[in-house]
Amino acid sequence: MRKYIDNCNMCQIMKNWIEALVRKLKLSEISKKLWIYLMIDFITKLPLVAGKDVILVVCNKLSKMMYFVSTTERTSVEELAKLFRDNV
Secondary structure (H helix, E strand, O other): OOHHHHOOOHHHHHHOOOOOOOOOOOOOOOOOOOOOOOEEEEOOOOOOOOOEEEEEEEOOOOOOOOOEEEOOOOHHHHHHHHHHHHHO
């Protein structure tokens, strides 16, 4: 039986190898400050409600906390910076 297993390609591929770990695994470093890494996106082409048709989505990648800010498609960069400052 041992000869058959040693010569069988499928058995060698499927075999669980028991080996010592190369090194210990290290956990990823967790940021101590929230709101360092952000994901920012827009949801566009929405029906017009109260003069707004776009949603600015801001997500903190660490805590997954999200903010949704309504705005319009014609908002300038300066106005977006103010929206971000005032709402996030």
